[in-house]
Structures are given as C-alpha cells and as structure tokens.
Amino acid sequence: MDEQRFEDRLQAFIEEIKQEDQMTEKQRSILEAAIKLFASKGFHASSTSEIAREAGVAEGTIFRHYKTKKDILIAAVAPVIVKIAAPYILKDIRTITEARAEKSFADIVTELYRNRLSLLEANEKHFRILIQEAFFHEELRETLLQTVAKEGKQIIQRFVEQRIEAGELRPLPPEVLMRIVLSLLLGMVAFKYVVGKEEFASLPEEEQIDLTVDILMNGISQR
Amino acid sequence: MDEQRFEDRLQAFIEEIKQEDQMTEKQRSILEAAIKLFASKGFHASSTSEIAREAGVAEGTIFRHYKTKKDILIAAVAPVIVKIAAPYILKDIRTITEARAEKSFADIVTELYRNRLSLLEANEKHFRILIQEAFFHEELRETLLQTVAKEGKQIIQRFVEQRIEAGELRPLPPEVLMRIVLSLLLGMVAFKYVVGKEEFASLPEEEQIDLTVDILMNGISQR
DNA sequence: TTTTGAAGTGAGTAATCACTCGCTAATACA
DNA sequence: TGTATTAGCGAGTGATTACTCACTTCAAAA
Numbered sequence: 263m264d265e266q267r268f269e270d271r272l273q274a275f276i277e278e279i280k281q282e283d284q285m286t287e288k289q290r291s292i293l294e295a296a297i298k299l300f301a302s303k304g305f306h307a308s309s310t311s312e313i314a315r316e317a318g319v320a321e322g323t324i325f326r327h328y329k330t331k332k333d334i335l336i337a338a339v340a341p342v343i344v345k346i347a348a349p350y351i352l353k354d355i356r357t358i359t360e361a362r363a364e365k366s367f368a369d370i371v372t373e374l375y376r377n378r379l380s381l382l383e384a385n386e387k388h389f390r391i392l393i394q395e396a397f398f399h400e401e402l403r404e405t406l407l408q409t410v411a412k413e414g415k416q417i418i419q420r421f422v423e424q425r426i427e428a429g430e431l432r433p434l435p436p437e438v439l440m441r442i443v444l445s446l447l448l449g450m451v452a453f454k455y456v457v458g459k460e461e462f463a464s465l466p467e468e469e470q471i472d473l474t475v476d477i478l479m480n481g482i483s484q485r
Numbered sequence: 486m487d488e489q490r491f492e493d494r495l496q497a498f499i500e501e502i503k504q505e506d507q508m509t510e511k512q513r514s515i516l517e518a519a520i521k522l523f524a525s526k527g528f529h530a531s532s533t534s535e536i537a538r539e540a541g542v543a544e545g546t547i548f549r550h551y552k553t554k555k556d557i558l559i560a561a562v563a564p565v566i567v568k569i570a571a572p573y574i575l576k577d578i579r580t581i582t583e584a585r586a587e588k589s590f591a592d593i594v595t596e597l598y599r600n601r602l603s604l605l606e607a608n609e610k611h612f613r614i615l616i617q618e619a620f621f622h623e624e625l626r627e628t629l630l631q632t633v634a635k636e637g638k639q640i641i642q643r644f645v646e647q648r649i650e651a652g653e654l655r656p657l658p659p660e661v662l663m664r665i666v667l668s669l670l671l672g673m674v675a676f677k678y679v680v681g682k683e684e685f686a687s688l689p690e691e692e693q694i695d696l697t698v699d700i701l702m703n704g705i706s707q708r
Numbered sequence: 709t710t711t712t713g714a715a716g717t718g719a720g721t722a723a724t725c726a727c728t729c730g731c732t733a734a735t736a737c738a
Numbered sequence: 739t740g741t742a743t744t745a746g747c748g749a750g751t752g753a754t755t756a757c758t759c760a761c762t763t764c765a766a767a768a
C-alpha cells in the first residue's frame with residue numbers, strides 16, 4: 263500500500279544518524295523547524311513552504327537533503343526510537359537484571375520513573391510527534407513495539423517472576439504488572455502536559471514520583 | 486488567531502444535536518464517512534473529495550450542510566463532549582455522592598471502569614478523533630477540561646476526603662488519587678487499542694478490571 | 709589555475725485543496 | 739395543482755500543495 267516499508271527506511275537512517283554531526287547548518291535548521299512545526303500543528307498541517315520559511319532556507323534546499331516530506335518526519339522521529347528509546351530500554355533492562363537482590367522493586371521503579379520523566383521532558387517535541395503519528399501509522403506502531411516492548415518483555419517477565427517467587431511481590435500476571443507500572447508513568451506525563459503544569463500539580467515532582475511508587479506498592483486502602 | 490472561538494461554535498451545535506434525527510440520509514452518511522476517515526487518517530490528511538466519495542455524495546452536498554471542513558470536525562466531535570462525556574460524568578458523580586456508605590470504594594471504582602470501558606468501546610472512533618485533535622487544539626483541550634474535569638473535581642475531592650476520614654482510604658492528596666485512578670483506566674484503554682487485542686490481553690476484560698482495582702486498593706507488594 | 713561536485717536557490721509544475729455557484733430534482737405547503 | 743423551499747449535483751474557482759530543475763556559489767582537489 264505504502265511506497266516503502268517504514269522499517270527499511272528507518273534502517274537506512276540509522277547509518278546517517280551515527281554521523282549526524284556532519285549535517286550542514288541549513289540541514290539542521292530544516293530539521294529543527296520541521297520538529298517545531300510538526301509538534302505544534304501536526305505533520306499534515308505543516309507545509310514544506312512553511313518549514314522553509316521557519317528554517318530561513320529556500321524550499322528547494324529542503325528537497326536537496328530530504329527526498330520527500332515524509333523523509334523529514336522519519337528523520338525527526340528516528341533518533342528518538344533508535345538513539346534514545348532502544349538503548350535506554352536495554353539499559354533499564356540491564357540495571358533490572360543486574361540488581362539481583364540488593365535493590366528493592368520499589369527502588370527500581372522509582373529510578374525508572376525518574377529516568378523516564380526527565381527523558382520525556384528533554385525530548386518533549388519529538389515524543390509528541392511520535393505519539394501523534396503512531397496514532398494513524400500502523401507501521402510506526404509496530405516498529406515501536408518491536409524495538410521497545412517485545413525485546414524486553416521476556417527478560418522483565420522472568421525478573422518479575424523471580425521477585426514473586428522470592429515473596430517480594432504478589433503473584434500477579436506479569437503483563438498486568440507491566441501494564442500498571444507503565445500506566446502510572448504515562449499518567450504522570452499526561453497530567454503534566456495535558457492538564458497543565460500549575461493547576462493540578464500541587465506537589466513537587468520528586469514527591470509525586472515517590473507517592474506514586476508508594477501507592478503502586480501498597481495500594482490506596484487503609485489497613 | 487482562529488476565526489471563531491471553539492466554545493461558541495460548540496454551543497451552536499448543541500441545539501442542532503438535540504434534533505439530530507432530522508438529519509438527511511446524505512447528511513448522516515457524510516458525517517459517518519468523515520468520522521471514519523478522520524479516525525483512521527486524521528483531519529488534515531482527509532480531503533473533502535475523499536469524504537464525498539466515501540459517503541457516495543457530490544462534493545457540493547457536503548458544503549450544503551457544513552459551511553466548512555472544520556464544521557464537520559466539530560459536528561463529529563461535539564456529541565461526544567456534549568451528549569456522552571458530560572452527562573455520564575455527572576451521572577458518575579451522582580452515583581458517587583449517593584453511595585454514602587453502602588458501597589465500598591473498590592466497588593465504585595470497578596463500576597466506573599466498566600462503564601467507561603464499554604463507553605469508550607462503543608465510541609472508539611469519536612474518541613480517537615477527540616484525543617488526536619486535542620493534541621494541537623488548545624481550545625478543545627480547555628473546553629474538555631472545563632466540561633469534564635473541573636465540574637466534578639470538587640465534589641470528588643470532598644467525597645475522597647470523607648472516605649479518608651472514615652478510615653477506608655489512606656490519607657493521600659485527592660488529586661494524586663484521581664490521577665492514579667484515571668491513569669489505570671486510560672492505561673487499560675491504551676493497551677487494548679495500541680498494543681493490540683490479542684498479544685498482551687491474556688486475561689478476559691472482566692478479570693483485567695477486577696485485578697486492576699485490586700492492585701489499586703492493595704498494591705503489588707507481598708506482605 | 710582549472711575542474712568538479714555538492715550546497716543552495718527560487719521560479720515553475722501538475723495535482724490537489726477547500727469551497728462556490730448556477731443548475732435540476734424533490735418535497736412541502738397553499 | 740401551483741409555488742416556494744430545500745437537497746443534491748458537478749463543473750469550475752483561485753489558492754496552495756509537494757516537488758522539480760536549470761542555475762549560481764563556493765570550497766577543495768587536481
């Protein structure tokens with residue numbers, strides 16, 4: 263249906279990204295302008311002429327560096343998947359598997375939340391584009407799942423099972439556990455950016471995280 | 486910046502919606518086609534000619550009923566806000582406030598999750614459009630928050646405080662509690678539609694909900 | 709100094725966009 | 739039945755779209 267598979271194109275970009283410092287001044291400004299516009303208006307609502315104007319570049323220059331408009335989108339989104347998401351996920355998994363018994367599950371989750379939140383904050387625009395575009399683009403969704411979810415799933419699953427056997431966690435289905443840990447993380451992010459920074463955030467972020475982890479571990483009911 | 490305030494236009498549609506059964510056959514098929522396309526491709530990626538083709542209607546007919554393309558979007562999204570979200574929210578609040586002491590907090594949340602999930606399922610496409618468009622459109626986001634969140638906030642807050650005083654819940658900040666209850670709901674929806682129905686959903690939905698509420702109440706740690 | 713190739717330009721292109729308008733067909737009301 | 743009103747049509751509108759191409763600029767190699 264589509265001209266080319268998303269994965270293939272993404273793979274092609276991985277090489278380029280590794281030497282991304284060789285980018286021209288103009289090329290970088292095109293990408294920056296595109297990210298800014300895509301994040302605030304969406305991909306289809308941003309025209310190439312607008313990107314050119316924002317970047318201070320002739321429209322032709324855009325197509326010297328990016329074959330199509332869609333290639334700009336991929337170039338904007340690929341580093342998030344390739345450089346940020348995947349390695350960090352693997353790092354998370356490593357710290358999880360390495361921390362055999364010394365660290366408590368609560369500490370591990372707290373650390374995970376802290377990392378993720380600062381990561382999301384630093385790359386807010388990129389993630390907006392990613393989430394927004396993943397909404398329609400099934401290819402992207404699959405690539406994301408393939409890269410992010412499935413690789414770590416089994417390792418995390420085994421780790422969780424160990425903690426259950428050790429008596430630290432209740433005997434719950436690992437995928438339900440993962441869903442809830444992720445839901446609480448995404449919920450914090452969503453409330454921060456959708457609901458607004460001031461109105462609902464009465465607590466500092468540090469405490470917000472600690473409380474969330476506490477509730478995750480112990481629940482909300484009084485005993 | 487925009488031609489007209491979103492709220493005003495939405496207000497104008499409320500009247501029309503109340504007598505929506507007077508819609509022409511063609512008008513209804515235009516709206517259906519638009520919802521289908523907006524949900525799958527997004528607003529800007531769907532052209533009016535495409536909508537006309539999908540609806541089996543001349544392009545001119547679209548503009549007989551909807552002044553602009555954006556009006557179709559509002560007509561598609563307005564009923565979700567006006568008819569579905571707001572009244573149900575109020576109904577939720579009523580059941581919450583009415584259930585003084587008979588029902589446990591867990592039962593109330595379970596019921597809430599069941600209602601919400603079936604509601605989201607029944608109006609999946611509408612909500613896709615709503616969420617997707619709320620991403621860029623600050624006006625819509627504010628309207629949504631005004632209609633949905635703030636009205637109930639104080640009532641729920643007072644209710645939660647009562648339950649805390651009664652010793653049923655731990656003394657937690659009400660907004661954190663609300664955030665977590667909502668996060669778990671949204672997490673279930675997201676996992677259902679983003680991750681896919683088969684792969685991660687090893688449990689039937691009924692059990693999925695019960696387990697989630699159980700974890701919300703009691704946490705994941707073994708005692 | 710000459711050659712070469714990449715970076716950058718901006719006018720130009722066909723296609724498509726949202727939307728209009730003059731028209732006919734159908735329906736409602738007198 | 740005659741008349742007014744609305745629904746529906748589709749060719750046509752100017753504007754905008756993603757993208758092309760012949761051209762200039764410029765730095766590094768030969």
